[in-house]
Amino acid sequence: MAQTLPKPTKTLSLDTAVILASSGGVPSTGRGAEGSSPFRQVAGLSVFQRAVFTLQRAGFSQVLVLAGEEEDELRRLLKDDPRLFIPVRWRPTREFPPEEPKTWHALAGEVEGACLVLGGHLVFTGSLAELLREQVRNGQTALVVSSAGDHKATRGTGAQNLQSSPADGSVADMLIVPAGWLGHCGGTGAGSPGSRLLIGEALRSTPLPGLLDQALVNGGLRTVATSAVSPHWYQEVRDAPGATRVENLLLRSLTSELDGVVDRYFNRKLSGTLTKLFLRMGLSPNAITIVSMVIGLMSAACFALGSYTAGIIGALLFQFSAIVDCCDGEVARLTFTESPFGAQLDITADNIVHMAIFAAIAWAQYASHGEWLSLALGLCAVAGVAGSQWLVDRARRLRRSGWSQPDQAGRSNALLSHIANRDFSLVLLAFAVTNTLDWFLRLAAIGSNIFWVLLAWITRPSAPARV
Known part of the structure; x- marks a missing residue:
């Protein structure tokens, strides 16, 4: 029988982000490998740097990074950077494997309110991060951020982009989960076979999709739909053409x-x-x-x-x-x-x-x-x-x-x-x-x-x- 997820007793805040740096695509093959998504340059910054600084600008107070062999190089990207003033805490995947429920049980003790979980291959706008924090403050306890393709793009802002359930074919690459749910993680997988929500590659091997399926059954899951024509967008960066596409999107937003x-x-x-x-x-x-x-x-x-x-x-x-x-x-x-x-x-x-x-x-x-x-x-x-x-x-x-x-x-x-x-x-x-x-x-x-x-x-x- 499916477990019942605890309901938050108070309004939550969204101040913590968890970046799965080892799940962003092609594995690193050396120092700062260009083929590895977290290191790929987009408009003067690596994808990883851009994610951290965007979260900081949006008001997040800490970032947790689950990283493998690329941890040392990722640390160098942020070392002594005067632009960084929030703590970045490192969790090596050899001790905190993202596919293991115990990892998320441990992270639950480091998160107050809710946390944003995303892959290390994403570039997103500050307005999207601010929108997600606003939605959590307004009482939305579980959110998925999905991209449904340009033919289903929504041009609205704020709550107009909030859907009661995932649209067919939408792909979720960013998740918001209350800290109280992380202790209920169990098993792995990308959710139930009949789910309309497609989980992105970076999150697919974690236990989180199971939690979201349960939230969907209980009616507590909402989706923030995004697209490139909205001011609240995110994009994958896995190769040079992807980096060029995202760079052009960033320039058009300026x-x-x-x-x-x-x-x-x-x-x-x-x-x-x-x-x-x-x-x-x-x-x-x-x-x-x-x-x-x-x-x-x-x-x-x-x-x-x-x-x-x-x-x-x-x-x-x-x-x-x-x-x-x-x-x-x-x-x-x-x-x-x-x-x-x-x-x-x-x-x-x-x-x-x-x-x-x-x-x-x-x-x-x-x-x-x-x-x-x-x-x-x-x-x-x-x-x-x-x-x-x-x-x-x-x-x-x-x-x-x-x-x-x-x-x-x-x-x-x-x-x-x-x-x-x-x-x-x-x-x-x-x-x-x-x-x-x-x-x-x-x-x-x-x-x-x-x-x-x-x-x-x-x-x-x-x-x-x-x-």
């Missing part, structure tokens, strides 16, 4: 809410190729920021020459600089190397380029026409950008410490989103093509000063809240 029209439909389409190149070269996000700034300064040098052709070349170089400027953030997010210094460097480099371009156009106009007005307009534009830089730094400090008025936060964030918008590059190109850079200089002188005045007004200490 859009920002601050992206303008040019970023969404042009810059991001091209920056992905450069981002892959920079990752293979091992360039840091800050180094890419400097590359973007140097290209921008080359653009300013072209504008200073004053000819129509030089202006077109300058505008195209500035557009190229804007594309490269997308890459520093993409590399930072892909490699979990975002930093306050990097964000500050990015803004400062952008403003240095803008000031150089405004000054170069002003000089070219003065050299061509001998009008002091051009120099005055250039000075106004440069001063406007410098004032904006100071106020943007101040607004960012206020945002970190907390606004005195909620209304200030909304208006300031709306205004700051415009300074991160790269549509400005297309505007400059249009003025260069139409040979009206003198009018661009006028608009820049006016616009940059209007911006800092508005930001100064919004962030003033005495700004009242709207009622």
Whole structure:
């Protein structure tokens, strides 16, 4: 007679993940073997590193790793890594074989609440890990995360992806099991023959499918359906084509809410190729920021020459600089190397380029026409950008410490989103093509000063809240 699984007496939390590093595909055949899934590189990180950092970013407080002969090399991947601040606990499979129930009985004592169990061959989004934690907090005690193929893909988010039972043909590669159930593991196998739930290779030899079959019988099992068209996805990485596919998915997910029209439909389409190149070269996000700034300064040098052709070349170089400027953030997010210094460097480099371009156009106009007005307009534009830089730094400090008025936060964030918008590059190109850079200089002188005045007004200490 089937055993009855204990019902949790309180709301559970999902803070622990168990990675089956030895079940991820082709066995390792030497130090860091490329054929072994946990070691395969995807967007600058190994699959194993990416899993650990994604779990950490999603709020998990510890990771347990069941590893075989690859343990030493996996340890080296994380050793002294400043990005890692949660404990990673190692359990050698010679002492904790994943196919043995006693292993899971032992792990039950190391888990509070529920645990996420997954193979070492998976890449998944942080939003999926956050969704799973939310579902457990909302009272879902047993979950399987399945992929049903694109023809059954669900585009919803959150609870819209939650199904009462597994769909036909769905494959489960990630499981969430309450800690109290782990002590009831017995036997092995991929579940009952009539089960509609297909267990993925990494989990198939563990005793966990039997627990899930029992939960399915008792009506306590739910499925989170995922696909590549959902923001909550996971993908297997077992070979080079799989790594390339997942890398492309990760790049497509790197859009920002601050992206303008040019970023969404042009810059991001091209920056992905450069981002892959920079990752293979091992360039840091800050180094890419400097590359973007140097290209921008080359653009300013072209504008200073004053000819129509030089202006077109300058505008195209500035557009190229804007594309490269997308890459520093993409590399930072892909490699979990975002930093306050990097964000500050990015803004400062952008403003240095803008000031150089405004000054170069002003000089070219003065050299061509001998009008002091051009120099005055250039000075106004440069001063406007410098004032904006100071106020943007101040607004960012206020945002970190907390606004005195909620209304200030909304208006300031709306205004700051415009300074991160790269549509400005297309505007400059249009003025260069139409040979009206003198009018661009006028608009820049006016616009940059209007911006800092508005930001100064919004962030003033005495700004009242709207009622």
